[in-house]
Amino acid sequence: MKTYGDANSGNCLKVKWVCDRLALPYTWIEVNTLKGESRTAEFLKLNGAGQVPTVVLDDGRALAQSNAIIRYLARGSDLIPADAYDAAKMDEWLFWEQNSHEPFVAGCRFQMFYLGKPASDLDPDKVKRGYAALARMEHHLATSRFLVGDSFSLADVALIAYTRVAHEGGFHLDGYAALRRWISEAERALGLPRVR
Incomplete structure (x- = not known):
């Protein structure tokens, strides 16, 4: 491949x-x-x-x-929950990531990381929506180890990609304890070095 x-x-x-x-x-x-x-x-x-x-x-x-x-x-692997409902919840996060997280968190990162723009030049609406996405994750992860219960899944893979580098898009995670805990656990699950 x-x-x-x-x-x-x-x-x-x-x-x-x-x-x-x-x-x-x-x-x-x-x-x-x-x-x-x-x-x-x-x-x-x-x-x-x-x-x-x-x-x-x-x-x-x-x-x-x-x-x-x-x-x-990942078909047939442990990255997709065997339970049909849990698999659908994983898909729910995958769709949400591309619609409500990536355009804002990754979009701001693109502006700063790739184009070298300062945070002050970012679209305030994109920043606001990026923080809203991060807040939704924080709220969910305050009561759940991973995005779909206690098992690491593709939902975590999809959302760790840009969340772990959110600071490169001007997003500060100091007030997001559950999110920071999840980032560390997801990085360990994937064998990734810590970003910060």
């Missing part, structure tokens, strides 16, 4: 982390999106949206969108 991704992108790292945790063989192909490498004619044949991550399976079929990819790769 070939994995096309940007090693600075949380969406791409989700795929790498799932592959590593499940010992799935893959070749990482670094794609510099800022240099337009995901917009070449060759890449657009793999993913017409011109986005990373994109994986090309051993049979030549391509798959895009980080959460769809990790959902496919």
Whole structure:
């Protein structure tokens, strides 16, 4: 399997982390999106949206969108709850991550980390919505070890990607004890070094 991704992108790292945790063989192909490498004619044949991550399976079929990819790769593993309701709750977090967390937390990080803008230049509405997403996670994790009960799942993989680097987007987690505890546990579950 070939994995096309940007090693600075949380969406791409989700795929790498799932592959590593499940010992799935893959070749990482670094794609510099800022240099337009995901917009070449060759890449657009793999993913017409011109986005990373994109994986090309051993049979030549391509798959895009980080959460769809990790959902496919983790089928039959302990990263997807066996209970149908718990699996649906995991999916609920996956959809929420892309709609209510990533556009704001990762969007602000992109502005600061990739484009070098100061926090003062961030869109105040995006900052507000990013903090709202982090507050929702804090509230939930105050009574739950992981996002879906006591078991680490793809929901945690999806949300740790940008939450652990939220400070790179100007978000301060000092008042988020449950979230900080979860970040440490999720990093340990994935064998990641601590970001902070």
